[in-house]
Amino acid sequence: xxxxxxxxxxxxxxxxxxxxxxxxxxxxxxxxxxxxxxxxxxxxxxxxxxxxxxxxxxxxxxxxxxxxxxxxxxxxxxxxxxxxxxxxxxxxxxxxxxxxxxxxxxxxxxxxxxxxxxxxxxxxxxxxxxxxxxxxxxxxxxxxxxxxxxxxxxxxxxxxxxxxxxxxxxxxxx
Amino acid sequence: xxxxxxxxxxxxxxxxxxxxxxxxxxxxxxxxxxxxxxxxxxxxxxxxxxxxxxxxxxxxxxxxxx
Numbered sequence: 434x435x436x437x438x439x440x441x442x443x444x445x446x447x448x449x450x451x452x453x454x455x456x457x458x459x460x461x462x463x464x465x466x467x468x469x470x471x472x473x474x475x476x477x478x479x480x481x482x483x484x485x486x487x488x489x490x491x492x493x494x495x496x497x498x499x500x501x502x503x504x505x506x507x508x509x510x511x512x513x514x515x516x517x518x519x520x521x522x523x524x525x526x527x528x529x530x531x532x533x534x535x536x537x538x539x540x541x542x543x544x545x546x547x548x549x550x551x552x553x554x555x556x557x558x559x560x561x562x563x564x565x566x567x568x569x570x571x572x573x574x575x576x577x578x579x580x581x582x583x584x585x586x587x588x589x590x591x592x593x594x595x596x597x598x599x600x601x602x603x604x605x606x607x
Numbered sequence: 608x609x610x611x612x613x614x615x616x617x618x619x620x621x622x623x624x625x626x627x628x629x630x631x632x633x634x635x636x637x638x639x640x641x642x643x644x645x646x647x648x649x650x651x652x653x654x655x656x657x658x659x660x661x662x663x664x665x666x667x668x669x670x671x672x673x
Contacts, residue, residue: 455634459639540658543654554656556649560645563641577659590651
């Protein structure tokens with residue numbers, strides 16, 4: 434691996450951890466005693482394997498393989514695991530665009546509902562992305578490739594605008 | 608952030624943060640404001656919330672602008 438790649442991984446790892454720390458602090462100050470945020474660590478990846486047991490899972494994703502590839506390719510990435518106490522309830526990863534002007538939310542998945550009741554994840558995920566976007570000076574956040582109309586409509590309620598040409602929703606970071 | 612001091616951020620990023628007038632506290636306040644708005648909406652979160660294309664990611668297909 435190039436020294437510059439290793440250097441970027443180390444520098445941006447610090448920013449990722451800081452973004453997650455700020456977002457976690459905001460959740461806690463808002464009275465959220467159950468949810469916590471972490472990097473996508475080995476514990477999260479192991480827990481994600483249980484999602485394959487779901488009969489309702491929308492996508493048959495392998496997060497262990499996907500995260501390994503993403504981590505190798507994108508040292509400036511953002512990543513977040515959402516936990517309800519000690520139960521994994523969501524995963525997401527994304528990265529700045531090559532121009533650096535936008536932060537992409539490349540993949541996000543909430544734990545399948547048939548595996549047990551859980552709180553929502555998206556507010557916490559967006560919270561983390563918003564802090565990281567400001568730290569890396571991104572001017573917008575892009576949610577890539579919504580899987581269906583219902584999810585797309587949901588993102589639009591957060592103020593995101595759908596761009597059909599690239600199949601993503603965008604919102605300016607103010 | 609581990610530091611409240613913008614000077615702890617490296618070079619160009621520090622300049623951009625200073626231009627925007629962002630400090631740790633300001634970023635945190637913006638996040639708090641955002642969470643208040645998000646919470647009003649998140650009660651209706653779809654139970655099957657999923658987005659992205661992991662296959663494209665694994666294949667290395669690049670859909671980013673150059």
